[in-house]
Amino acid sequence: MVVRFAGDSGDGVQVTGGQFTSATALAGNDFATFPDFPAEIRAPAGTTFGVSAFQINFGSTAIDTAGDQPDALVALNPAALRVNIQDLPTGGLLIIDTGEFNERNLRKAGYQANPLEDGALQQYRVVPIDISRLTLEAVKAFGLSQKDGLRCKNFWTLGLVSWIYDRDRAPTVAWLKSRFAKRPELAEGNIAALNAGHAFGETMEADDFTGYTVPKAEIAPGLYRSVTGAEALSWGLVAGAQLAGLKVVFSSYPITPASSLLHILAGLKHFDVTTLQAEDEIAACCAAIGASYAGALGITSSSGPGVALKTEALGLAISTELPLVLVNSQRAGPSTGMPTKTEQSDLYQAIYGRNADSPLAVVAARSPADCFDVAIEAVRLATRYMTPVILLSDGYIGNSAEPWLIPDFDKLPPMPVAFHTERAGFHPFLRNPVTRARVWAKPGTPGLEHRIGGIEKDYDSGNISYDAANHQRMTDARAEKIQRIADDIPPQTVSNGAPSGDLAIVGWGSTYGPINRAVHNLRHAGLNVSHIHIRHLWPLPRNLGPLLQGYRRVLVPEMNKGQLRTVLRAEYLVAAEGLNKVTGQPFKIREIEAAARKMLGA
Amino acid sequence: MNEITRPQALQPKDFASDQEVRWCPGCGDYAILKGVQRALADIGTPPEQVVFVSGIGCAARFPYYLSTYGFHTIHGRAPPVATGIKLANPELDVWVVTGDGDALSIGGNHLLHVLRRNVDLQILLFNNEIYGLTKGQYSPTSRTGTRSPSTPTGSVDNPVNPCVFALGAAARFVARTIDTAQKLMPDVLRRAHAHKGASFVEILQNCIVYNDGVFDGVTDKAVAADAQIHVQNGKPLRFGKKLEKGLRLKPGTLTLEVVQVGEGGVAEGGILAHDETNRVLASLLATMQPPDFPEAIGVIYCSPADSYETLMVQQVEAAKAQRPNAKLSALLRGGHVWEVQ
Numbered sequence: 057m058v059v060r061f062a063g064d065s066g067d068g069v070q071v072t073g074g075q076f077t078s079a080t081a082l083a084g085n086d087f088a089t090f091p092d093f094p095a096e097i098r099a100p101a102g103t104t105f106g107v108s109a110f111q112i113n114f115g116s117t118a119i120d121t122a123g124d125q126p127d128a129l130v131a132l133n134p135a136a137l138r139v140n141i142q143d144l145p146t147g148g149l150l151i152i153d154t155g156e157f158n159e160r161n162l163r164k165a166g167y168q169a170n171p172l173e174d175g176a177l178q179q180y181r182v183v184p185i186d187i188s189r190l191t192l193e194a195v196k197a198f199g200l201s202q203k204d205g206l207r208c209k210n211f212w213t214l215g216l217v218s219w220i221y222d223r224d225r226a227p228t229v230a231w232l233k234s235r236f237a238k239r240p241e242l243a244e245g246n247i248a249a250l251n252a253g254h255a256f257g258e259t260m261e262a263d264d265f266t267g268y269t270v271p272k273a274e275i276a277p278g279l280y281r282s283v284t285g286a287e288a289l290s291w292g293l294v295a296g297a298q299l300a301g302l303k304v305v306f307s308s309y310p311i312t313p314a315s316s317l318l319h320i321l322a323g324l325k326h327f328d329v330t331t332l333q334a335e336d337e338i339a340a341c342c343a344a345i346g347a348s349y350a351g352a353l354g355i356t357s358s359s360g361p362g363v364a365l366k367t368e369a370l371g372l373a374i375s376t377e378l379p380l381v382l383v384n385s386q387r388a389g390p391s392t393g394m395p396t397k398t399e400q401s402d403l404y405q406a407i408y409g410r411n412a413d414s415p416l417a418v419v420a421a422r423s424p425a426d427c428f429d430v431a432i433e434a435v436r437l438a439t440r441y442m443t444p445v446i447l448l449s450d451g452y453i454g455n456s457a458e459p460w461l462i463p464d465f466d467k468l469p470p471m472p473v474a475f476h477t478e479r480a481g482f483h484p485f486l487r488n489p490v491t492r493a494r495v496w497a498k499p500g501t502p503g504l505e506h507r508i509g510g511i512e513k514d515y516d517s518g519n520i521s522y523d524a525a526n527h528q529r530m531t532d533a534r535a536e537k538i539q540r541i542a543d544d545i546p547p548q549t550v551s552n553g554a555p556s557g558d559l560a561i562v563g564w565g566s567t568y569g570p571i572n573r574a575v576h577n578l579r580h581a582g583l584n585v586s587h588i589h590i591r592h593l594w595p596l597p598r599n600l601g602p603l604l605q606g607y608r609r610v611l612v613p614e615m616n617k618g619q620l621r622t623v624l625r626a627e628y629l630v631a632a633e634g635l636n637k638v639t640g641q642p643f644k645i646r647e648i649e650a651a652a653r654k655m656l657g658a
Numbered sequence: 659m660n661e662i663t664r665p666q667a668l669q670p671k672d673f674a675s676d677q678e679v680r681w682c683p684g685c686g687d688y689a690i691l692k693g694v695q696r697a698l699a700d701i702g703t704p705p706e707q708v709v710f711v712s713g714i715g716c717a718a719r720f721p722y723y724l725s726t727y728g729f730h731t732i733h734g735r736a737p738p739v740a741t742g743i744k745l746a747n748p749e750l751d752v753w754v755v756t757g758d759g760d761a762l763s764i765g766g767n768h769l770l771h772v773l774r775r776n777v778d779l780q781i782l783l784f785n786n787e788i789y790g791l792t793k794g795q796y797s798p799t800s801r802t803g804t805r806s807p808s809t810p811t812g813s814v815d816n817p818v819n820p821c822v823f824a825l826g827a828a829a830r831f832v833a834r835t836i837d838t839a840q841k842l843m844p845d846v847l848r849r850a851h852a853h854k855g856a857s858f859v860e861i862l863q864n865c866i867v868y869n870d871g872v873f874d875g876v877t878d879k880a881v882a883a884d885a886q887i888h889v890q891n892g893k894p895l896r897f898g899k900k901l902e903k904g905l906r907l908k909p910g911t912l913t914l915e916v917v918q919v920g921e922g923g924v925a926e927g928g929i930l931a932h933d934e935t936n937r938v939l940a941s942l943l944a945t946m947q948p949p950d951f952p953e954a955i956g957v958i959y960c961s962p963a964d965s966y967e968t969l970m971v972q973q974v975e976a977a978k979a980q981r982p983n984a985k986l987s988a989l990l991r992g993g994h995v996w997e998v999q
């Protein structure tokens with residue numbers, strides 16, 4: 057069941073969605089959400105570019121995506137209707153606040169005539185309700201101004217939708233009480249609106265409009281919570297640092313959609329997390345490098361344009377072989393692009409985007425909950441191989457939520473860092489024979505005083521060296537070290553389907569959900585299709601090449617113009633084909649299914 | 659900073675590394691290296707607790723010639739790297755070595771913020787008013803009209819005065835010294851080190867190859883007594899061979915003027931005394947330049963406040979004290995949770 061709330065960005069749509077999500081979690085359903093909000097902080101009210109939406113997909117079977125199209129759409133004004141109506145399938149439930157459908161708002165949304173009157177909405181199950189008026193009536197007793205009263209509209213709507221889908225209102229009531237502890241009249245008003253909306257559903261006589269009950273989902277037993285990608289990523293970084301026995305220094309500069317990491321980590325000081333809001337992206341990266349040099353875990357974070365600014369400093373971390381985790385919450389680009397829209401177009405930047413031969417490790421998260429594990433993996437690789445690691449996430453993963461089977465942190469394997477202290481034979485570029493990582497000797501260690509920097513170092517002493525043969529040797533050593541990571545990561549598995557066959561659909565990052573669902577459906581239809589999802593993007597797993605050779609054809613759906621496809625072709629000479637889109641929206645399951653069917657002639 | 663006394667006092671040579679020093683013969687950097695090694699020996703922090711961080715340029719080679727820890731980073735970015743080091747380990751004694759191009763051109767933004775944040779660092783800016791390493795282009799401190807490969811008919815833009823910039827960036831310790839001033843420089847560096855917070859020291863440095871003699875008007879023996887004023891906290895602002903000149907506020911204005919002291923001039927009591935905690939006076943002193951005024955040398959401003967990393971550590975420690983047994987597993991299980999059977 058997919059429900060989309062849409063309204064003006066001032067209508068509290070994201071809050072409504074978040075509360076509905078909590079209630080859905082408590083009802084025992086699996087779910088996935090997709091918040092979609094405008095780039096403008098305060099876009100003019102009533103305009104199409106000020107429309108904010110929140111979609112949730114929930115049900116009693118496993119949910120991988122926020123859903124292709126809504127089964128029900130709540131449109132709180134004409135602009136929200138205009139922007140979202142094309143996604144509602146024929147027969148879909150359409151709840152409309154008629155109180156907002158006046159001439160002025162219709163004009164702002166670009167309607168010539170009122171769609172409620174001209175038959176434009178015939179194919180839907182329209183439920184027109186004057187939500188504005190009903191809300192004001194419900195909150196009349198609490199002495200709120202007209203403006204504050206209308207602000208309760210989102211909770212009236214939530215009450216109605218809670219009735220339709222049989223969601224519990226109690227957690228929302230509790231949340232409102234704590235949220236408005238200082239202004240009890242607002243809490244009371246909103247609760248009254250919530251209850252009034254619910255009562256409206258109960259008492260309404262409409263054939264089309266009966267309540268649904270979605271049974272609990274069949275999911276693995278254990279303790280669950282709802283988690284956003286930004287939360288899971290932050291906690292994963294702290295978890296990784298604790299497993300490594302390191303203090304965290306997180307240094308970042310505000311940028312959409314990456315800032316939430318800085319906000320969350322700034323609230324985790326009691327876990328020995330120090331955060332620095334640096335003066336710019338470059339400083340943010342440099343401070344993290346300085347922290348790693350001094351023996352902490354330096355982490356920096358940004359989105360594509362900010363990562364571009366950090367590039368020179370990344371080169372320094374590669375040259376001095378210091379651990380560093382760089383989180384890129386990708387967004388649509390180039391340049392400023394569309395900051396609030398999602399894309400996965402920074403793969404080239406992550407793998408190749410530096411001057412000179414500058415290899416590092418790249419990993420990508422596939423979903424909000426997956427961020428936790430990937431963050432720990434990034435810390436592991438960075439500290440074990442003394443290298444920067446780029447962790448790719450995106451705006452969609454960061455902002456959306458899904459249920460998470462909470463891991464038992466105390467049972468995760470420790471990965472302690474051993475700082476070098478041995479004076480005998482010391483130089484800063486002594487290498488571990490297995491990993492080829494150099495030693496980590498931190499300032500403060502007696503007898504190991506040394507100098508490092510971005511100038512090429514002598515392989516055997518760590519001193520400055522302009523020797524040509526030595527530069528070849530050091531360049532090879534840096535590349536070799538990163539390649540050895542491939543021996544230390546799990547072999548590539550097949551997420552769904554057989555290890556050979558007619559078609560492999562290969563993905564990375566947040567396309568996991570739609571690809572997985574599409575492959576599930578295709579296999580259900582008897583097609584010989586497999587899903588391969590790549591977490592370690594550089595170096596690639598050793599068996600990936602041979603694995604891909606086992607399929608007749610390879611399809612790579614990506615929210616970019618074909619970056620992983622190019623990498624796979626370059627690495628394995630495999631005839632991978634692309635399915636590419638950059639509309640700022642996640643893939644729909646049926647888009648992937650259609651592309652696969654076309655390739656298979658099925 | 660931890661003052662650790664060792665059984666045997668450290669000597670300047672204990673701070674020399676085994677690397678061959680590779681500046682041009684006669685470069686002012688040699689003298690600065692000597693002065694810094696002297697100061698480090700006097701300060702006495704063991705070499706393993708000392709970190710020198712530099713950016714790019716001739717000055718940036720400095721860490722390689724010291725026996726301490728050293729990090730030669732990228733152009734202009736030493737201040738944020740040093741900030742990260744202090745956040746990771748506030749116990750370390752961290753010095754930044756930079757030049758006029760490194761600190762005030764490509765790294766201007768970082769210098770501004772490291773000073774206003776008041777990170778506990780000693781920042782030594784070797785000002786030679788030229789780009790040396792890239793072969794002589796004019797720099798942001800070059801005087802208007804400087805002819806260089808990139809300005810063959812003379813530069814047209816105004817230079818920035820490093821000490822005035824530092825004061826404008828809310829630095830709490832600002833000093834100026836000279837490469838050849840071997841007695842004064844270690845004193846100034848010791849003061850800079852003793853000040854807990856960002857200590858900014860401009861060192862006038864002669865680039866013998868690309869800008870030789872650019873500070874002659876200040877440092878030449880023949881003019882030095884009249885072209886320099888050695889400021890000392892609480893002492894009258896006097897200069898000249900026989901200290902026959904002094905500074906006072908021009909009556910009815912907020913500007914300084916040079917006056918004769920004593921007979922036929924202003925009585926001794928009429929001369930301004932240096933107050934290094936007075937930011938307005940510091941700005942007036944830092945701005946002075948020959949030929950109309952002497953160049954202020956010494957500690958121009960020192961008014962300590964809590965340093966950035968001290969306050970950050972306090973916040974982290976307070977958070978830890980508030981939740982002494984914070985467990986990550988509890989954080990993960992916080993919020994709405996539900997059990998699936």
Ligand code: SF4
Nearest residue numbers: 682685716790865866
């Ligand atoms: S170019 Fe100038 S500043 Fe650089 S080392 Fe030579 S003399 Fe010194």
